[in-house]
Amino acid sequence: MSIAVYRIDDRLIHGQVVVGWGQVLGVGFIVLVDDEVRGSDWEQELYRMGVPPAVSVEFAGVAEAIMRLPAWEADPRRGIVLTGDIDGMVTLCTGAPDRISRVNLGGIHFREGRKERLRYLYLSDEEATKLRALARCGIEVTAQDVPTARPVPLEELLA
Amino acid sequence: MAVAASPVPAFGAVLFRLFAIQAGWNYERMMGVGFGYAAEPMLRGLPGGRAGDRYREALARESRFFNAHPYLAGLAVGAAARAEVDGESPEKIERLRAALCGPLGSLGDRLIWAGWLPACAAIALMLVAFGARAWAVVVFLVLYNLVHVWLRIWGLRAGWREGLHVAGALAAQGLRRGSETVGPLAGLLVGAALPIAFAWQLRGEPWEAVGAGAGGAIVLAGVVRLAAPRANGMALAALLLGATSVCGLLWPW
Amino acid sequence: MSPLEAGAAVAVGTLVGLDLVSVPQMMFSRPIVAGLLGGAVVGQPLAGLAVGALLELFAMETLPVGAVRYPDWGPGSVAAGALAGAEAGGRSPAGLLAVVLVVLGTAWLGGWLMHVMRRANVASVAAWRVALDAGDARAVRRIQLEGLARDAGRAAVLTVLTLAAGQVLAGAFVSGWQAGELIARVAVVAATVGVGIWSGWRLFGQGAPAQWFVTGLGAGALVAVLWL
Numbered sequence: 001m002s003i004a005v006y007r008i009d010d011r012l013i014h015g016q017v018v019v020g021w022g023q024v025l026g027v028g029f030i031v032l033v034d035d036e037v038r039g040s041d042w043e044q045e046l047y048r049m050g051v052p053p054a055v056s057v058e059f060a061g062v063a064e065a066i067m068r069l070p071a072w073e074a075d076p077r078r079g080i081v082l083t084g085d086i087d088g089m090v091t092l093c094t095g096a097p098d099r100i101s102r103v104n105l106g107g108i109h110f111r112e113g114r115k116e117r118l119r120y121l122y123l124s125d126e127e128a129t130k131l132r133a134l135a136r137c138g139i140e141v142t143a144q145d146v147p148t149a150r151p152v153p154l155e156e157l158l159a
Numbered sequence: 160m161a162v163a164a165s166p167v168p169a170f171g172a173v174l175f176r177l178f179a180i181q182a183g184w185n186y187e188r189m190m191g192v193g194f195g196y197a198a199e200p201m202l203r204g205l206p207g208g209r210a211g212d213r214y215r216e217a218l219a220r221e222s223r224f225f226n227a228h229p230y231l232a233g234l235a236v237g238a239a240a241r242a243e244v245d246g247e248s249p250e251k252i253e254r255l256r257a258a259l260c261g262p263l264g265s266l267g268d269r270l271i272w273a274g275w276l277p278a279c280a281a282i283a284l285m286l287v288a289f290g291a292r293a294w295a296v297v298v299f300l301v302l303y304n305l306v307h308v309w310l311r312i313w314g315l316r317a318g319w320r321e322g323l324h325v326a327g328a329l330a331a332q333g334l335r336r337g338s339e340t341v342g343p344l345a346g347l348l349v350g351a352a353l354p355i356a357f358a359w360q361l362r363g364e365p366w367e368a369v370g371a372g373a374g375g376a377i378v379l380a381g382v383v384r385l386a387a388p389r390a391n392g393m394a395l396a397a398l399l400l401g402a403t404s405v406c407g408l409l410w411p412w
Numbered sequence: 413m414s415p416l417e418a419g420a421a422v423a424v425g426t427l428v429g430l431d432l433v434s435v436p437q438m439m440f441s442r443p444i445v446a447g448l449l450g451g452a453v454v455g456q457p458l459a460g461l462a463v464g465a466l467l468e469l470f471a472m473e474t475l476p477v478g479a480v481r482y483p484d485w486g487p488g489s490v491a492a493g494a495l496a497g498a499e500a501g502g503r504s505p506a507g508l509l510a511v512v513l514v515v516l517g518t519a520w521l522g523g524w525l526m527h528v529m530r531r532a533n534v535a536s537v538a539a540w541r542v543a544l545d546a547g548d549a550r551a552v553r554r555i556q557l558e559g560l561a562r563d564a565g566r567a568a569v570l571t572v573l574t575l576a577a578g579q580v581l582a583g584a585f586v587s588g589w590q591a592g593e594l595i596a597r598v599a600v601v602a603a604t605v606g607v608g609i610w611s612g613w614r615l616f617g618q619g620a621p622a623q624w625f626v627t628g629l630g631a632g633a634l635v636a637v638l639w640l
Contacts, residue, residue, distance in 0.1 A: 195552045307437070347625065355635055399603050
């Protein structure tokens with residue numbers, strides 16, 4: 001297992017990912033799965049700025065990510081795969097069945113219609129249903145912003 | 160490009176407000192409300208002025224969710240305000256704000272919180288140990304804030320100057336290179352400061368005391384390290400001090 | 413400590429507490445600065461600095477990174493500096509041990525109160541939501557001011573608590589300490605330096621900085637041994 005964390009975080013690459021998870025796990029590469037960022041040079045340039053030079057960043061669209069997943073998993077370095085929203089991760093999980101066993105909810109913030117579940121996690125009922133469906137497929141879904149925090153299981157979040 | 164060379168409107172007021180960008184920090188919008196607060200003086204120049212629709216729409220947009228490193232947030236504030244004044248589309252502005260959050264946060268965390276701040280603190284500690292007294296604190300504040308205040312001023316100016324093209328300015332400034340240098344520097348200084356602070360505290364005491372202190376410190380650090388990532392150094396320190404207190408109050412060693 | 417001095421310490425503690433997150437983040441809230449300021453309030457800046465420098469080793473671990481909860485050392489360090497400058501804390505190692513224990517507690521409490529405050533700030537946003545989404549500058553200003561007021565209250569409470577608990581506990585420790593004074597001193601140094609080493613490793617233990625951190629430790633240890 002070369003991909004240490006599959007994470008949903010609407011801020012994509014930020015301090016918690018790089019300093020929090022990256023340094024603790026000794027991560028060598030970060031995969032940013034987002035169709036819009038994939039098509040935007042200036043955004044890619046920005047996200048590269050946020051990462052230390054020893055860590056490489058790959059950009060992929062969601063469909064492309066499904067194809068490239070086996071290669072990333074075979075990488076000798078440890079990696080983090082990030083999506084900015086739940087839909088992206090759901091597509092990834094269904095497109096590459098049995099490859100992803102755990103999904104980390106790292107940060108989904110307030111928007112109209114979302115309810116607070118944790119201080120860094122706001123979900124609408126529809127989004128909660130999507131996550132439940134993931135869990136039913138045998139994927140362990142937990143919320144954890146940084147490695148030092150306790151992972152909160154999905155059932156507890158939605159209770 | 161006459162506008163391109165224009166100075167930041169209400170520069171002083173905006174800079175002043177940037178220092179308080181986190182005053183209303185909350186879990187829903189994080190520093191978003193502070194973002195709007197800091198950007199507000201720059202939006203007054205929009206057509207229609209403070210009573211106009213453009214101004215109100217822009218202020219509502221700029222006050223939505225945002226988070227980044229506070230010292231670098233001015234870069235985003237300046238860029239977003241400039242984009243508003245240039246009449247860019249709301250979608251583009253929202254995209255810009257969203258895209259700046261993570262990278263400005265991560266870059267600032269590495270550059271300042273895990274770099275310059277511990278480096279300056281380590282210098283101050285060593286100065287205190289070597290007898291600089293209150294000067295150590297003066298050096299700390301001046302050294303640290305030279306970089307801090309410069310970052311705020313540079314960020315606001317560069318953001319306003321570049322607007323939507325701010326990513327290029329960020330890359331050109333060599334901040335990433337700076338964060339590459341400051342990490343090792345901070346590591347070296349903090350590493351050196353720890354034994355020196357220790358020696359400053361227990362200098363002239365008997366060897367048993369020095370040995371016990373060094374052993375205790377290394378054991379404490381090692382225990383937390385081995386129990387990582389869940390263990391908390393603070394809790395273990397409290398435990399050590401609490402146990403010493405109980406023993407010290409009960410038994411005449 | 414006279415009532416006037418205590419009042420001044422609370423005022424300084426409040427300003428220092430605001431510095432950590434709200435305004436202006438110039439790091440007056442670092443213990444090494446806050447301790448000196450607290451000592452200065454009672455006319456003994458250097459006694460305050462001595463405690464502040466020790467607490468600074470604890471604070472090495474604390475990086476005010478984004479939304480994560482972290483302890484707040486500032487107000488407690490002001491109080492500790494003032495206590496050290498007055499009779500209670502600084503003169504005896506047992507008193508110092510008591511003060512450091514109290515600051516550990518209130519620093520943790522400060523982080524927890526910040527979490528509570530950030531929730532209360534969410535309520536401010538909810539209360540002003542309509543005006544905020546209509547682009548009303550008064551709503552923006554109001555939310556900022558409410559957050560600032562809450563933070564000031566938080567910092568003042570922390571300073572008062574540390575002063576009071578520190579005064580009582582340090583008094584009890586100084587009069588009731590049975591063991592050698594050196595034991596209290598060694599325990600404080602071991603705890604602060606131990607946390608410092610752990611924090612340094614956590615911050616710099618990965619990648620390029622790791623070898624520099626170890627080099628620094630080695631060089632520092634050499635200087636320390638020669639100097640001891």
